[in-house]
Amino acid sequence: MNPILLVLALLAATFVTRFSMLAIAGRVELPAWSARALRLVLPAVMLALVAPAVFTRAGALNTDPLNPRLWAALLAAGVAWKTRSMTWTMVAGMGVLWAFAALAPAAAP
Amino acid sequence: MRSPRQQFGDGVRIQLPNIAGVTPFGVIAGALTATVMNSAFWSLLITGGVFAGRAQMVAMQLITDGAPLLVVAVAVLVVNLRHLMYGAALAPHFQHLGWRWKALFGILMTDLAYAVTFQHMERMARSEDAPTRHWYFFGACMTNWVAWMIGGAIGALIGGQLPASWGLDFVPTLAFVLALATHAWDRASIVAAVVAGLLSVALAGLPWSLGLFIGALAGLLAGVRAARRAEAA
Incomplete structure (x- = not known):
């Protein structure tokens, strides 16, 4: 397996899940129940x-x-x-x- | 208000005991990756750059089994899905920051960073320390990363593994126990935790940590349902 492609794939698959919610906060209106869900x-x-x-x-x-x-x-x-x-x-x-x-x-x- | 420097120091201090679990896990991940990739250089780069222990172990297992790149990437994505929940829970605390901070936390966020800092982040949000609280999170993250990299480097260069009989894989679990023990429990939390715990144990045999994700998600939904019912009553 090409190590460069592997590193890029691992980086992308990790960064997407960690960054996406931080990025959209404030831009997308979250439903009212979500605040309650986040505490759980x-x-x-x-x-x-x-x-x-x-x-x-x-x-x-x-x-x-x-x-x-x-x-x-x-x-x-x-x-x-x-x-x-x-x-x-x-x-x-x-x-x-x-x-x-x-x-x-x-x-x- | 606590200065960025003080906040960073607080973050380092709260995370410090976790080094006992993070560094040995780094050694194991680094050694395995160096063996699978047949290269200390690529092991270091993956360990330091990706900074996701579970995902790295899963990826190396799949590569050893001869899985294609796309399968490896999808598996890592699934293993990391729980970070969507952490991201959503932490997002309000980082909303006032620029994209550079958010991208940085997109690299550094981990189970431990979330578990160890979240309750104090919530408390600080309602205090005068709110504007600098991201430095607290940053301090906790960096402690984790440095401890992980030291372990990863040792593992990559020496290739040895620590004896399983030491049980050091249990150290992060104890950090999660502390987060649970200091949680403000109400009915909905109990429902969420019980459902998540039962399902994740029942599904522990599933690949790619799927049991963890399904259990946590089901617990979350059950908890929301319980909270709604309590409000309606």
């Missing part, structure tokens, strides 16, 4: 990112109650809610993950 972007997209990372493994459902990522995410959520700190959230989440790996290597992340 965060919960919808973030949970669509988090849920598969926690509950699936290699594309398959993981219902193991001792799933290290489940407990890491839950404790991190509690710490995040309490501290609102990115650093402490990561310390809590990765701490749980690594504690599982140290105590039960079979359940490693």
